[in-house]
Each structure stands twice: as C-alpha cells, then as structure tokens.
Amino acid sequence: MAETSQSSLFELSLDHESIDHLTETARWGKFLAIVGFVMCGLIAILSFFMGSLVAASMTAGSSFSNIPRESVGIGALGALGGVFFTAIYLVFAAIYFFPCLFLYNFSVRLKAALRANDQVKLNQSLKAQKILFRYVGIFTIVVVSIYGVGLLIVGVVAMLALH
Numbered sequence: 392m393a394e395t396s397q398s399s400l401f402e403l404s405l406d407h408e409s410i411d412h413l414t415e416t417a418r419w420g421k422f423l424a425i426v427g428f429v430m431c432g433l434i435a436i437l438s439f440f441m442g443s444l445v446a447a448s449m450t451a452g453s454s455f456s457n458i459p460r461e462s463v464g465i466g467a468l469g470a471l472g473g474v475f476f477t478a479i480y481l482v483f484a485a486i487y488f489f490p491c492l493f494l495y496n497f498s499v500r501l502k503a504a505l506r507a508n509d510q511v512k513l514n515q516s517l518k519a520q521k522i523l524f525r526y527v528g529i530f531t532i533v534v535v536s537i538y539g540v541g542l543l544i545v546g547v548v549a550m551l552a553l554h
Contacts, residue, residue, distance in 0.1 A: 410505055417505070420498035427491030431484045438480030442473035486530070493523035 405413070500516035503509065 413501060414505055417498045417502040420494050421502070424491045424495035424498060427487065427494070431488045431491060434480055434484040434487065438477045438484065441480055442475075442477030445473045445476045447473075490523055490526055493519050493526060497523060 496519040497516050500512050500519060504512035504516055
C-alpha cells in the first residue's frame with residue numbers, strides 16, 4: 392500500500408527570526424517588482440520616442456549628402472529603422488516584464504502566507520519564486536550562448552582577415 396501522507400526530511404519549521412526575514416524579503420520583492428513594472432512602462436513609452444528619433448535622424452542625415460533622398464530610399468530606410476528600434480525596445484520591455492510579474496506574485500503570496508499562516512499560499516509563493524529563478528536562468532543561458540556564438544564569429548572573422 393502506498394503511503395499518501397507527506398513527511399519532511401528535515402522537519403523544518405519557521406521560527407520568528409525566519410518569519411521576520413521572509414517578511415522583509417516579501418517587502419523588498421514587492422518594491423523591486425513595482426519599480427520593475429514602472430521601468431517596463433517607461434521602456435515601452437521610450438520605444439516609440441526612440442523609434443521616431445532614429446527615423447528622424449536617419450532621414451535628416453541624408454539631407455546633408457549630395458545624393459537625393461529619393462534615389463537611395465533613405466526616407467523608407469529611416470522609417471524602417473525607427474520601426475526596428477521600436478520593436479527592439481518593446482521586446483526588451485516584454486522580457487523584463489515577466490520576471491517582475493513572478494517576483495510580484497512571490498512577494499504578495501509570501502506576505503499573505505505569513506500573515507495567515509497558510510501553507511497553500513506559502514507553496515504558491517515558492518512556486519512563483521521557482522518560476523522566477525527558472526526564467527532568469529534560462530534567459531541567462533540564452534544570453535551567454537549568444538555571446539559565445541558572437542565571440543566565435545568574431546574569432547573566425549579575425550582569423551580569416553589575418554590570412
């Protein structure tokens with residue numbers, strides 16, 4: 392017969408000091424998450440200004456050359472550059488939004504769990520923390536991989552340029 396009750400390997404419990412540390416962790420986590428949400432909003436708003444700025448600078452820069460704009464399509468290139476920068480900034484805002492959301496969920500659920508002495512809410516908060524760490528870990532692996540591939544490409548191009 393399978394045993395259905397759960398038992399802890401170490402029989403851990405939360406004393407007053409642990410609860411104080413976790414309460415402060417929840418407060419700081421909520422603060423950082425809210426600041427992160429504000430930053431996501433600012434990045435999203437900035438994306439439209441940066442896109443417009445890039446488009447305007449690419450179009451204005453072409454007026455200083457002797458080549459007519461229409462012959463090389465600088466106006467369209469400027470608009471495309473502006474759309475590209477807007478999209479990049481919006482992607483960065485979206486990437487940054489999710490860790491803030493997971494941190495916020497962790498903090499709010501942890502605070503509620505400690506206040507109500509609720510094991511289910513504590514488990515939900517720890518799950519949100521696990522998802523946060525997994526997201527940041529996978530993102531870190533992706534970024535380090537991109538850097539590695541970039542360094543490899545630079546190395547190959549440098550070796551080819553020397554020969």
